[in-house]
Amino acid sequence: MSFAPPSRASDDGALGMRLRALRRGAGLSLSELAKRADVAIGTISQIERGLANPSIRILEQLRVALDVPLTTLLEGDEPTPEISSSDAKESNIAEFVRRSSQRPQFSVSAGGLIKELLTPHGHHDLQFMIISLPPGSNSEEVLIGPGEKAGLVLEGEIRLTVGNRCEVLIQGDSFQFSSVVAHRIDNRSGSESRVLWIMNTRPPIPHF
Numbered sequence: 001m002s003f004a005p006p007s008r009a010s011d012d013g014a015l016g017m018r019l020r021a022l023r024r025g026a027g028l029s030l031s032e033l034a035k036r037a038d039v040a041i042g043t044i045s046q047i048e049r050g051l052a053n054p055s056i057r058i059l060e061q062l063r064v065a066l067d068v069p070l071t072t073l074l075e076g077d078e079p080t081p082e083i084s085s086s087d088a089k090e091s092n093i094a095e096f097v098r099r100s101s102q103r104p105q106f107s108v109s110a111g112g113l114i115k116e117l118l119t120p121h122g123h124h125d126l127q128f129m130i131i132s133l134p135p136g137s138n139s140e141e142v143l144i145g146p147g148e149k150a151g152l153v154l155e156g157e158i159r160l161t162v163g164n165r166c167e168v169l170i171q172g173d174s175f176q177f178s179s180v181v182a183h184r185i186d187n188r189s190g191s192e193s194r195v196l197w198i199m200n201t202r203p204p205i206p207h208f
Contacts, residue, residue, distance in 0.1 A: 059074075112133075126200060133195070144182065156187065156189060179199060
């Protein structure tokens with residue numbers, strides 16, 4: 001079974017401009033945001049100038065420090081056509097649909113991992129995405145903290161390490177574990193692998 005990724009991709013320059021606007025809107029200097037998010041000043045400066053490709057861990061630390069959804073960093077605050085801001089306010093219904101053509105897609109490491117965000121825009125207790133792993137790639141930076149992570153191998157083969165235990169998973173295999181335990185995923189096969197990745201994002205994750 002093949003799952004072709006959408007063509008839309010996040011732009012590092014646009015992400016940087018959104019981050020700068022959010023930081024300034026919160027009245028924070030670079031050093032204040034760096035301290036609050038536990039991210040180096042130089043890294044934030046490079047992201048804001050569109051010179052850095054931040055990992056999901058860094059994006060999560062920044063969005064928690066700014067108290068905004070991850071989707072705000074990746075997309076901005078524009079409402080989707082399905083539910084306008086006024087309709088959502090009147091009906092007290094959060095946005096709950098993410099069209100396949102509207103998935104933000106971003107690379108998260110030099111190894112070529114691509115993540116497609118599936119979570120609808122706004123604040124949600126769960127974040128879920130599709131991770132594409134080229135042959136020989138691995139998750140270099142992962143979020144560690146209270147909560148759980150789970151997933152399903154959509155295509156190919158991965159090696160999942162949780163604590164001291166390592167398992168090889170193939171298409172159709174699923175998993176779930178506490179995210180306080182150190183973990184990583186690798187693709188040591190000769191073809192691309194794709195994984196549906198689910199994680200709890202509240203309470204805020206401590207920054208290690």
